[in-house]
Amino acid sequence: MDPLIEELKGCDGGRILDVACGHGDFLKLLTKSFEEFTEAVGIDTSSERIEQAKETCPEAIRFQVMDASAMEYPDNHFDTVAIRHSLHHLPNVGLVLDEMKRVLKPGGRFIVCEVTQAPETERENSHRHAHHWWARVSRSKGETHNETFTADEVRAAVSPLNLKEMRHLEYLEEITEEEMPKAIEGIIELNAKFIDELTESEADIDLISEGKTISAILQRDGLTPESVYYIFGRK
Numbered sequence: 001m002d003p004l005i006e007e008l009k010g011c012d013g014g015r016i017l018d019v020a021c022g023h024g025d026f027l028k029l030l031t032k033s034f035e036e037f038t039e040a041v042g043i044d045t046s047s048e049r050i051e052q053a054k055e056t057c058p059e060a061i062r063f064q065v066m067d068a069s070a071m072e073y074p075d076n077h078f079d080t081v082a083i084r085h086s087l088h089h090l091p092n093v094g095l096v097l098d099e100m101k102r103v104l105k106p107g108g109r110f111i112v113c114e115v116t117q118a119p120e121t122e123r124e125n126s127h128r129h130a131h132h133w134w135a136r137v138s139r140s141k142g143e144t145h146n147e148t149f150t151a152d153e154v155r156a157a158v159s160p161l162n163l164k165e166m167r168h169l170e171y172l173e174e175i176t177e178e179e180m181p182k183a184i185e186g187i188i189e190l191n192a193k194f195i196d197e198l199t200e201s202e203a204d205i206d207l208i209s210e211g212k213t214i215s216a217i218l219q220r221d222g223l224t225p226e227s228v229y230y231i232f233g234r235k
Helices: 001-009 026-035 047-058 093-103 127-140 151-161 181-199 205-221
Strands: 015-019 039-046 061-064 078-084 104-116 164-172 226-234
Touching: 001 026, 001 061, 001 205, 001 226, 015 093, 026 039, 026 047, 026 078, 047 061, 047 226, 078 093, 078 226, 093 104, 093 151, 104 151, 127 181, 127 205, 151 164, 181 205
Parallel strands: 015 039, 015 078, 039 061, 078 104
Antiparallel strands: 104 226, 164 226
């Protein structure tokens, strides 16, 4: 079970902001985990992702296209601010984290969640290899997508905020035998999509070959997921 659910059980989220919300999945989890909340807002720079989020999320959740490094909100506006699996997508991590703290009320809840890599447990068929290949594909198109951080790097990014009551949780999301084929299929389908795009754009042949190799390894050996790392704190 995601530790977020137990962490927020019985709590009032108040006015919630999810930064780099993507399709809104984490914001939906936040609103379900809190006992109650006043407002839930998700922001993302992608209008396409925002439109998809609006289609799949409850009407009680509101979404806006917005640059997280220059938010259009006043100081001390939200009771809860959160960001999940997005730090490694940001051109300037520190600037976004500073903005999140600025719009958070004193005493408000600050949540950072990030997929992290642990080199000492790295395996050939790890989800990390696929994730890092996706990052290289994105960068080949001029997009910001860094390799996943270590837990130490996430802590170093959050440390300058000087949050209070900080807690750290790390867990490995379990995938059952029944869920594994679908998880692998989803990654392989995404790889195939990127490979088609790279082939059509006559991208570097080595990048294309690497994607095919990763898919073959996943089919042969299965999937080793990465760890998920949470930091909870207060302003």
